[in-house]
Amino acid sequence: MSGVGPGAGTGTATGTRPARVRPAPAAGNDWEWAAPAPATAPDPHAPGPTGPHGTTSPGTGTPHARVPRRRRLLVSLLPLVLLLGVSACGFLRVYPAAQLAPVAAVAVLAPMALSVLLSGALSRRRATLNALWPSVLLTVVGWLVAVCATLFRHGGGGLPTPAAMSDAWSALLDAPHAVLTTILPVPGTPALLVLPHAVLWLASFATAELALRTKGPLLPALPGVVAFGVPVMFGVDGPGPGLVLAGALAACAGLVALTRGRVAPSWRSLAVGLPTVAALAVVAGAVGPYLPGIGAPHDPRHTVTPPMRQPMSVSPLDEVAAWMRAGTQPVFTVRTSGGDGGQNYRLAVLDSYDGVTWSSDARLERTGGRVPSQPGVDPGGTQKVVQQFTVQSLPGIWLPAADRPIRVSAPASADLAVDPASGTLAVGGSALGPDDASVRAGYRYTATSEVPVYDASRLQYAPAAADPAMTELPRTDAAGQPIEAVSTFTRTAAQATAGATFPYEQAVKLADWLRDTYHFDPTALPGHSYRQLEFFLTSGKRGTSEQFAAAFAVMARTLDLPSRVVVGFRQGVPVGGGTYQVRGQDVLAWPEVEFQGIGWVPFYPTPDAASAHGASVAPAGQPKQRQQVDQKITQQPRSATPPRKDGVGGQAAASGRAGGPPPWLYAPLAVFALAVCYLLRAAWVPWRRRARRRGEPDPGRRVLGAWQQIVDRLTEIGLPATGAHTAAEVAAFGAERVGGAAGEHLPALAELVNQVGYAGRAPDAAAADAAWRHCDAVERVVVRSRPRRERLRRALRPSALLGCR
Incomplete structure (x- = not known):
């Protein structure tokens, strides 16, 4: 037989000084044995008293005094605090950092300190921990006191009054749905911050109690990991760190395992364990993005119905004629920085047409200031433009901004909303006037936009986007008979774009044909139904930008070009200090066409207001950069076959890159x-x-x-x-x-x-x-x-x- 036996025998020690014996600790208590030095040699044959859990006292077999390992206890709590801090940082994808930081600090540290104090773990006079139920009760009371003192101070002065506790409970129940129906990051209001406050408080309490009352090395890390899953679920589409925090969470879990192992951590164990933990974190962060389901996790927002809001009662396109008649009536002032000047300001995007009216299918969602970008779109270049608006007379709920903004900031009391599909801005609540039909006069906000700078080589051969909803037209009447006007639009569009080879060339020729053939008339009758557009194209040949934009959009759809109508304003007139005054007569409607990988590109078929006979001057509202792009394309030699390095191939390659790594890379x-x-x-x-x-x-x-x-x-x-x-x-x-x-x-x-x-x-x-x-x-x-x-x-x-x- 080998000399490796199953364990040591028992015995007693004689001649030793007895030590005070305390009762055996409860399972999971973190204690150590301190053995007194024996006065004489031990007797291996004498029976000895039993130690904790019915075993003989280690070493000499004598009674030993137990002292709490306070230093190791505190050391083992430090990585747990770090792990909870990483879980709190996960909420950065959901909430602004400035508002989240104080809430997270209180919710992580306060319950852990309460648990340590209430359990009696630091007491030198107690051999066992206090019962669990007082800690549970007092922790709940502590959360009510903390949340009323920090988030719901109104009315109670920071005290947990019945009204404050009722508000906190109602906000906690409503917060998940409110977060899922708000564009991230959500506003840092008390009604929304109560969610991370409660989640982190509960996780910190559970972590502390598991660390004090159990022996499992990784069990106390479980609440923090579960808490990290909450912002992962709620912040799928949010900005901020993601996989980096997941790697940090894995590293903190490894530190917890090192400090809570059966063997006390030493310099040697740390020298081996810390590099191993770091390597695991790096591997997790490097491999994680390429695992199926991790790069594009399920977004619960797709299963939640946002609060329905009627975006408009009257189409802004119907108001173009009224704004034109208002002449010099001020609408808003704007001060811009960045860009090359000559900006147009989008007010509303109309993407649905029923043969009578262009309307919007906008689904407005609340936002804390971020406007999500359109996925899969890269115009090639952008110019950052910051605009400071002051509203003077602006009917409706819409707010103007240069192109599609990326951020918007407004007074804290404003109820900002965004249509994620089009990027248009809207307001509600206190930002509206007394009649709730217009934006309150004097309302101020700042919008930051990245205005596209288009590349002629990409636009020239870019294919039209595959968007069937944006090419639909009513083609039959109530009796099921074909609408004759649609045939007129189809023939006219084919005639206007004869000889065009690619979609962008078709759109440019259609806009040029409208400017060359028709006249701008600010006094023309309003309307953009099939009947009125047919009259405009065949007989009247005069109209405002309403008829030019609507006619372009309808004819573009007969060519299978996805199109929509935008209502906005031109830059206005300078009034000093870099500020421009936008008036009613600066209103402008223009169409946009969607191209694959590039996004929505505006076109300007309306002749300038100074034109007496249509096309003798540049189009109204067209920026100088777009004029240069169109001139470059029209001056290039035409080719029936695009070169290999064109918009089509470039977009396909970009789409392949945007869709994630190739499948062969997974193995x-x-x-x-x-x-x-x-x-x-x-x-x-x-x-x-x-x-x-x-x-x-x-x-x-x-x-x-x-x-x-x-x-x-x-x-x-x-x-x-x-x-x-x-x-x-x-x-x-x-x-x-x-x-x-x-x-x-x-x-x-x-x-x-x-x-x-x-x-x-x-x-x-x-x-x-x-x-x-x-x-x-x-x-x-x-x-x-x-x-x-x-x-x-x-x-x-x-x-x-x-x-x-």
């Missing part, structure tokens, strides 16, 4: 991840096995662990891997192969192992330390005697990783 990444995990486990298993053997609290088990470690090392240099060797035979083999001081002491160590394993001797701590010194000496000799390549090959064997030696 190599999976193999790489498995290989890294295999190498990390190969480095961790020997260290963990050795640490577990050396960290045994019972000196007898530590002696047997040192001997088993020696047997493992001697097996590597030729000792047959069998259980038939006695301890003396193993010692003789080691003394011959190892030699030196370590080899000379192996026989004595083998005798001690026999006494511990079979004779029931209980060695003291000094004997256990000496056994491990011999083990260290043997290991050093074995490591030096074996080539590095052989050591690496042996460490990477599957049997070594599975512990099957």
Whole structure:
């Protein structure tokens, strides 16, 4: 039989000074044993008193005094606080950092401090923790006090009055739906911040109690991981860090495992464990984006119905004629910075046509200031334009902005809303006037836009977007008969674009044809139904920008070009200090056409107001940059076949990149991840096995662990891997192969192992330390005697990783 026995025997110590004995701690209490120095040699044959959990006291078998390991307890709580901090940072995808930080700090630190104090874990006079239920009750009361003192101070002065607690509870119930129906990041209002406050408070309380009352190394990390899942679910479309925080969460979990292991962390264990934790975090962050379902997780917003709001009662396109008649009546002032000047300001986007009226299908959602970008769109270049608006007389709920804004800021009391599809802005609540039919006079806000700068080479050959909803037209009447006006529009559009080869060329020729053929008349009758547009194209040939834009959009749809109508304003007149006054007569309607990968591109078919005969001047509202792009395209030699490096191929490539990595990349990444995990486990298993053997609290088990470690090392240099060797035979083999001081002491160590394993001797701590010194000496000799390549090959064997030696 091998000299590796199953455990140490029991015995008593004589001649020692008795120590005060305290009751056994509850399971999970974090205590350590402090043994007094024996006055005389212990008697291995005398029966000894039992220690905690019915076992003999380690070492000499005498009673021992227990003291709480306060320092290790506090050290083990630090990585848990870091883990909860990472979970709190996950909410940065949902809430602004300035408003989230104080709420998260209180919700993470306060309940953990309460749990430590209420449990009695830091008391020197108590051997067991206090009951759990007082901590639960007082933590709930503490949350009510904290949330009323920080978020719901109105009315109660920070006290948990019934009204304040009712407001907090109602806000907590409504917050999930409100967050899911608001464009991220959501406003940092108390009614919405109560959600992270409650989630983090509950997670911090559960983490502290699990850390104090359980022994599992990773169990206390579970509440923090669950809490991190809340912002992951609510912030799918939000800005801010994502996978970086996931890697940090994995690193914090690794630190928790290191500090709460059975063996107290040492410099050696930290030197091995910390790089391993860092490597795991880096691998998780590098591989995570390429795993299926991680790069594009499910968005619960798709399953939540946003609050329905009637976006408009009257189409802004119907108001163009009224604004034109208003002449110099001020509408708003705007001060811009950035861009090249000459900006138009979009007010409303009309994307649905029923043959009578162009209307909007906008689904307005509340926003804290962010306007989401249109996915899959890259115009090629942008210019940042910051606009400061002051409303003077603006009917309806819409707010103007240059092109599609990316951010908007307004007074805290304003109820800002955005249509994610078109990027148009709207307001409600206190931002509206007394009649709720117009924006309040004097209302101020700032919009930041990235105005597209188009590339002629991309536009020239860009295909039209595949958007069937934007090419639909009513083609039959109520009786099911074809509408004759649609045939008129189709023939006219074909005539206007004759000879055009590509979609962008068709749109440019259609806009040029309208300007060349028809006249701008600010006094023309309003209307854009089929009948009125047919009259405009065939007989009247005069109209405002309402008829020009609507006619272009309808005819473009007969050419299968996705189109819509935009109502807005031109830049206005300068009034000094970089500010422009926009008046009613500056109103302008223009059409837009959607191109694949580029997005919605505006066109300007309306002749300038100063034109007496239609097309003798530049189009109204067209920026200089667009004029240069169109001129460059029309001056280029026409080709029936686009070059290989064109908008089509470029967009296809961009679409492929935007859709994620190619499928063939998943298999190599999976193999790489498995290989890294295999190498990390190969480095961790020997260290963990050795640490577990050396960290045994019972000196007898530590002696047997040192001997088993020696047997493992001697097996590597030729000792047959069998259980038939006695301890003396193993010692003789080691003394011959190892030699030196370590080899000379192996026989004595083998005798001690026999006494511990079979004779029931209980060695003291000094004997256990000496056994491990011999083990260290043997290991050093074995490591030096074996080539590095052989050591690496042996460490990477599957049997070594599975512990099957």
